[in-house]
Amino acid sequence: MHRLLQRQISRFLNDQGAMPEGLSEFLAAVGDAYESADADRLLIERSLDLMSKELTERNAELRKELAERRHAEAQLEKLLSLLGTTLESTADGILALDKEGRIVRFNQRLVEMWHMPDETLAFWRHAPLVQHLLGQVTNPDAFMENLNYLCLHPEAECYDTFDYIDGRVIERYSLPQPLGVDNVGRVISFRDITARKQAEEALQREKEEQKALIKKLEEAHNQLLQSEKMASIGQLAAGVAHEINNPIGYINSNFNTLGEYVEKLFRVTDAYERTEPALAGESLLDEVRSLKQEADWEYLKQDIRELLRESGEGIGRVKQIVQDLKDFSHVDQVEWQWVDLHKGIDSTLNIVNNEIKYNAEVIKEYGVIPQVECLASQLNQVFMNMLVNASHAIGDGGRGRITIRTGAEDEMVWVEFTDTGKGIPPENLKRIFDPFFTTKPVGKGTGLGLSLSYGIIEKHQGRIEVESEVGKGTTFRLRLPASQGLPETL
Numbered sequence: 001m002h003r004l005l006q007r008q009i010s011r012f013l014n015d016q017g018a019m020p021e022g023l024s025e026f027l028a029a030v031g032d033a034y035e036s037a038d039a040d041r042l043l044i045e046r047s048l049d050l051m052s053k054e055l056t057e058r059n060a061e062l063r064k065e066l067a068e069r070r071h072a073e074a075q076l077e078k079l080l081s082l083l084g085t086t087l088e089s090t091a092d093g094i095l096a097l098d099k100e101g102r103i104v105r106f107n108q109r110l111v112e113m114w115h116m117p118d119e120t121l122a123f124w125r126h127a128p129l130v131q132h133l134l135g136q137v138t139n140p141d142a143f144m145e146n147l148n149y150l151c152l153h154p155e156a157e158c159y160d161t162f163d164y165i166d167g168r169v170i171e172r173y174s175l176p177q178p179l180g181v182d183n184v185g186r187v188i189s190f191r192d193i194t195a196r197k198q199a200e201e202a203l204q205r206e207k208e209e210q211k212a213l214i215k216k217l218e219e220a221h222n223q224l225l226q227s228e229k230m231a232s233i234g235q236l237a238a239g240v241a242h243e244i245n246n247p248i249g250y251i252n253s254n255f256n257t258l259g260e261y262v263e264k265l266f267r268v269t270d271a272y273e274r275t276e277p278a279l280a281g282e283s284l285l286d287e288v289r290s291l292k293q294e295a296d297w298e299y300l301k302q303d304i305r306e307l308l309r310e311s312g313e314g315i316g317r318v319k320q321i322v323q324d325l326k327d328f329s330h331v332d333q334v335e336w337q338w339v340d341l342h343k344g345i346d347s348t349l350n351i352v353n354n355e356i357k358y359n360a361e362v363i364k365e366y367g368v369i370p371q372v373e374c375l376a377s378q379l380n381q382v383f384m385n386m387l388v389n390a391s392h393a394i395g396d397g398g399r400g401r402i403t404i405r406t407g408a409e410d411e412m413v414w415v416e417f418t419d420t421g422k423g424i425p426p427e428n429l430k431r432i433f434d435p436f437f438t439t440k441p442v443g444k445g446t447g448l449g450l451s452l453s454y455g456i457i458e459k460h461q462g463r464i465e466v467e468s469e470v471g472k473g474t475t476f477r478l479r480l481p482a483s484q485g486l487p488e489t490l
Contacts, residue, residue, distance in 0.1 A: 093190035101151030102126045113190055138163045150186055168194045219455050244322050252315050259308050338371040348383040356391045360400045367407035373484045378456045385449040386417040386476055393421025415478045423470040
């Protein structure tokens with residue numbers, strides 16, 4: 001029985017007398033209950049001690065985890081601050097998207113680049129932000145297509161450019177943003193490269209201008225070389241003309257005198273022939289007749305006249321060739337002159353006659369044209385190039401035809417050279433005026449003839465037109481203004 005209960009009962013019994021039998025049993029049962037309760041209490045106390053110990057240990061772990069979390073949060077806050085500072089300090093506009101392609105962050109530079117209004121920024125809603133972006137580009141469909149493609153292909157990289165409606169050029173670059181094996185979104189950077197593009201375009205224009213200048217310098221150099229050649233030819237022609245004209249002059253003079261003397265001798269012999277009947281029977285007459293028969297006198301008189309005529313024509317031909325050389329080179333004319341182009345063409349034909357006469361027939365269909373203000377020697381050079389090229393196009397396989405036509409339209413004069421040669425393939429038509437371009441075998445051409453001709457005609461404010469068909473022939477038409485509008489002093 002519990003000790004406290006036992007003392008209380010003993011105190012009561014001293015006062016009341018002996019304890020009843022039933023009460024003793026009851027008290028025994030109560031005692032047993034108390035003892036059982038003590039055992040349970042001890043068990044509970046031990047359990048509480050264990051739980052208290054576990055809670056103490058768990059609290060220590062929680063305090064440690066909390067300290068670590070606070071440290072991690074502090075580090076994360078520093079990292080986010082560093083990232084934010086980095087985003088804001090970069091010169092590029094930065095746009096961050098989540099894995100669904102929705103805008104989650106952007107920096108101030110992006111706001112400035114895209115001119116985002118305050119009302120759009122205030123609510124930070126995806127749709128209005130995207131709509132504003134699309135409104136700033138010249139091709140919104142392509143911009144949105146690229147954005148959707150990047151969202152559907154998280155592993156893809158992107159590097160391209162696009163144009164703003166205000167004329168700026170923007171460079172776009174994007175890489176996927178991995179987290180472990182997964183992509184958690186995408187960061188797109190935008191850089192304004194307008195100044196760089198403008199500098200590149202300016203540099204490209206400068207390069208093209210330099211190329212054009214180099215080409216002009218080459219053409220000018222080639223023309224200068226050709227002009228020097230022509231000047232040398234002109235000087236040679238002048239020297240040849242001077243050297244030939246002197247002997248040809250006195251040969252022609254003496255030849256004319258010789259012709260007159262021969263005619264006088266023939267008149268004398270004719271008079272002698274009329275006296276032959278008076279000498280009949282004389283041996284001298286027989287001797288004279290024998291000599292006349294031996295010399296074939298009648299044929300001799302006729303042939304002498306023919307020889308004198310042909311020799312006179314030959315001397316005239318030499319004189320004409322010398323004059324054509326002078327006219328072709330115009331060594332004495334270095335300034336702009338009013339010239340009859342037909343005369344220049346005819347002189348050039350005489351110069352290149354040996355080049356043409358074996359494989360081509362020349363047909364002249366001259367129209368009525370005014371005199372042209374030009375540098376005659378240079379135009380004659382163009383005519384020569386056209387005729388020689390036509391002859392080469394016909395080749396040695398047969399006899400072709402070169403037709404020269406002239407005419408005038410308004411204030412322009414045109415000269416046309418048509419040949420029945422092999423023609424020019426279409427792929428070569430655009431290159432025939434390029435310096436050093438030639439389809440002739442090595443040693444047959446330098447590729448400068450048409451290039452120089454083009455430069456000369458351009459110098460005269462004219463143009464060259466070409467029509468050609470393979471197997472049928474080619475036509476070159478030169479168009480020149482009749483007047484250059486130069487001051488009268490020229």
